[in-house]
Amino acid sequence: SQMRSLKTFQRAFSTRDWAFKPTFTPEFTTHRYEKSMPAFRVMDQEGNILCKEFENIEKDQLIDFYKLMRKLNVTDTVFNISQRQNRVSFYMTSWGEEAEVIGSTAAIKFEDMVYPQYREQGGLMFRGFSIQDMAHQLFGNKNESGKGRQMPVHYGDKDKNWMTVSSPLGTQVPQAAGAGYHYRIRGEDKICMVYFGDGSASEGDSLTALNFAATLKCQTLFFCRNNLYAISTPADDQFAGDGIAPRGPAFNIPTIRVDGNDLFAVYNATKIARDIIVKEKGPVLIESLSYRVGDHSTSDFSKMYRDEEEMKKWENYLPIISDPILRLHKYIEKNNLIQDLEKVEKEWDDEVRKEVMKALTVAEKEKKAKISDLFLGVYHDKPLHLQEQEKELFDHLEKYGSEYGLKDYEAEQFA
């Protein structure tokens, strides 16, 4: 039966119709990349529409998006300050990327799985994650769905089809390819969207994920947030090529490059990308160009590697002074979509500030999970050696519990 299957395969190979069909020429060429792929933009930095056909977001929905972008920005600001005040141990802002993240998550379906990197809390908020939910996670208290296992901003919410953030960079990218493959062979019209940054795009995991997704035909939307910085490493130290977009066609993946600070562009590009994926049953790559306005995290002080001068250099391309919120503000003002715009904005912002302050106070008071939670979920069940180690810790805490600040944790009997 081994020989029979060998013959079957040999026959299959000899009649194989190769997709890879090289051609030959006596004309010698060293191929060099000539021109940067331009990024698609609908609305310029002054809020003017450059192509009317993509000015297609309903007024009410646009106002909702704008409100959420401001909410995200203010939330980030207050949480960031709370870390400086030593209330929260760590935070990562997404200033400058509000349009990019909200615009893309809004353009896909709620059932679509999202694999974040770590700077996409705007998308999670779009799906209904509340400021209180965020605060619980930042304090790692017992109400947090991750049960305080990981550092702040490592959100995850299965009910919202939002994968839990993990610190290793780029690991989520091939995982999203696998998820997209499963959706395709199960015949589902679902996609898996994965966010990754310009730095993560250099990881072997990310590059191989593109190859896997194209070769195996996965319903995966690769969304690269190129915000020009990976901690202190500027894009020039990250790649010599024309960013991440050229990698798509190299693997035969339909690719879109988009102005990440333009809500209309990001929203439309993502919608179109999703349609391509569902129709062609293969991946799409979107590279979104933006700028990381804030520090990498609260453990970073970006003035050490960039100054006002440096940030000004990008003004003509991706003006961070005129960030995505300001651009949309100008559009809304020009088109009179909201009366008394500045007054309304101030009201929104004040309300959000109050909500975040309240959420912090509530979350701060909540207890952390029970100590026994330390040993739960390593495996599906708790194996013997973990049961014994738990007992060891409990015996220890019976004697030394007072040295450990147990009052911050949900009460539990150790005997």
Next chain:
Amino acid sequence: PSSFVMLRTVCRGGKQAIGTVISPVVHAGRQVLRQYAAAAAATPSTASPQGERKKMNLFTAINDALRIALETDANACVFGEDVGFGGVFRCTVGLQEQFGDQRVFNTPLCEQGIAGFAVGMAAVGATAIAEIQFADYIFPAFDQIVNEAAKYRYRSGNQYDCGGLTIRSPCGAVGHGGHYHSQSPEAYFAHTPGLKIVMPRTPVQAKGLLLASIRDPNPVLFMEPKALYRAAVEDVPVGDYTLPLGVGQIVQEGSDVTLVGWGAQVNVLMNASEMAAELGISCEVIDLCTILPWDRDLVANSVRKTGRLVISHEAPKTSGFAAEVAATIQNCCFLSLEAPIQRVCGYDTPFPLIFEKYYVPNAYKNLEAIKSVMEA
């Protein structure tokens, strides 16, 4: 790997194919494989699931388990390098024809990609059965296995998990594999909470343990001793059955000394125990079967009976898994021990080619260890 294919071709062709000149490496390799075959024949499974049986070797049994997994679970997929045509060790023969190239397929050549892709499939509900062609090449996948798969459930607060993930990989010495076709990397992974590691010895074990691993709601590394793929042959139940993970087997009962090993090394321990029997020493031989979590109580009860322990593995001695067994057993059985615990392992060198015969912890070295614990 070209050298291994050459060996098989040479063996099939017989003397005519190569004339009278055989390279020392090929000769040594064939000797080792013959020894493995003889040893494997002498140590059948002690597990005995019911039903009609058919003669299978290790790779046929694995093939059968994969077939049953694909038949009984519509969400199951088998994939890796060269899996489509049947695999370099024939473990996936016939599967693509039967289940189609969407469920049984070749991936591009990238272990970190295979592992990441498999993790993602498992995370959204698939039963992902990935193959890493040789355990020696599993290291690019280390991050996905250790930092992702193993921690998926814990870090998400049990919202997500990689229970549907199984990674199979051939491991262990084969007579001519050298540095990169002989490694036993179980110790690196045993250090990772959240993973399970299983290593079968016999075809009956392989089929039952593989089905159990695939169905276990935790990510499992299934390490297949490649030297036993053809060498281990027995009558295996043709039906669907599983064997429990985390349970070791007493392959042979004895009273004087406990010998612990896993995979092909158990056969070496059986050879050593035969030689010891001629000296009047009665050895109890234990196959751990599952390395993580390992059956500590089985070993401890045996050591409380015999008072002496020898642990043996091909992997290098320092920080090999025998160190874990030794540390645990001396802790729980200290007062029962009549002699220091012995570890008979590969030396702390990369796995050498022409020195393989000297490097491996063979029956003679184990016999010496047995004698030394008896004399203590």
